[in-house]
Amino acid sequence: MKYLTFVISITILFSVYSSNAQQCDQISNVARFDCYPEKDPNKEKCLARNCCWRLPIEPANYTQKQSIGFGFVDVPFCYYPKDFPNYKIASNEITDFGQRIRILKRQTTYMPHDILNLTVDLIYETEQRFRIRIYDSANQRYEVPLQVPVVEKKANITDYEVKLSEQPFAILVTRKSTGAILFDSSVSSLIFADQFIKFSTRLSSPLLYGLGEHQQPLLINVTHEWKRLTFYTRDFPPMQYINLYGVHPFHINLEPASDNQTNVHGQFFLNSNAMDIDLQPLPALTYTTIGGIID
Structure with missing residues (x-):
């Protein structure tokens, strides 16, 4: 079994405008981000948020809808258009x-105090560990006062490959040996405001473990x-x-394999602010938090 540790250190003016048909092309239910x-x-x-409002393409037919207090998590009627305001690369050093x-x-987006100028550090820590900040x-923002390994020199050999999209900005990380997707932020726009950070990644498969502390099945399966x-x-x-009484924003994602060999990778979000993590059958995962950085 190969295990790759993937570390994400997670760490406006209010505008109203209308959407058009090109922005809101009908996409599959599972590819909608709320x-x-x-x-x-x-x-x-x-x-009012410049997002798309459409009924699901076909009636949702999922085995379970999970109550979350104010309603159900299901196919969103309101979702981000492909050309929602996003970042582009200005320099790469x-x-x-x-x-x-x-x-x-x-x-700017619908969130107040949008931060329009961000720095992204891509840190090639070891052969099996990659970090994004x-x-x-x-301006200095709050970071978790936790000692973590500080790597000052890039690993020469890695089992992951990193590609960038210049506009809209996105990061794609794949496993060199199999081509499996480890991280892909192109699925939805990055929002980074003073008290609101939201970003998404495609999952390797709908099967994952972790995301505690919650009382739930050990294996999380978001196929349906x-x-x-x-x-x-x-x-x-x-x-x-x-x-509950603990927070651990870490998960292990099973990777598809055709040779009967099981590969997995882990992803840790170093952020201690209140947050929601949304999972959907694309499969994909979305982090939403109220402060700090992406690390």
């Missing part, structure tokens, strides 16, 4: 640890399910899918 996860979404609220990239966004280029897990510690008796 633009209005709050209570009582409607078309007017959705369009080779460093001793890997790459330092500056990304800019010209147009995205943070405000101008949408799930939302809340990470906010509280002293509360164990109830299924409800946030």
Whole structure:
């Protein structure tokens, strides 16, 4: 079994405009990323965020809908268009640890205090460990006061390959030996505001372990399910899918294999702010948190 550790250190002006048909091409249900996860979404609220409002292409036929207090996690009616405001690469500098990239966004989103100038550090720590840090280029933000390995020199040999999309900005990480996707942020737009950070990645498969602390099955299978897990510690008796007294935003994702060899990789989000993690059958995972950085 090969195991690759993938570390993500996670760590506006309010504008109203209408969407057009080209932005909102009908995409499959599982490829929709929720633009209005709050209570009582409607078309007017959705369009105010410059997002798309469409009924599902066909009736959802999932084996289970998971209650999360204010409703159900299911196919979103309000979802991000392909041309939602995103960042583009302004500069890309080779460093001793890997790459330092500056990304800019010209147009704000619906979130107040959008941060338009970000720095991205791509750190090639070891043959099997890669780290991404995205943070405000101008202002210091809160980071978890936890000692982690500091790597100053790039690993010469790695079992992962990193590719970048210049505009819209996205990061793709694949396993060299199999081609399996380990991280792919191109599936949805990055939003980085003062008290709101949201980004998504494609999963290698719909099968994963981790994302604690919640009372739930050991194996999380989102082949036919949408799930939302809340990470906010509280002293509360164990109830299924409800946030409890610990937070550990780490998961292990099984990778598809054709040679009967099982590969897995782990992904850790170093962020201690309250957050939601959404899982959907694409398969994909979305982090939403209220502060800190992407690390």
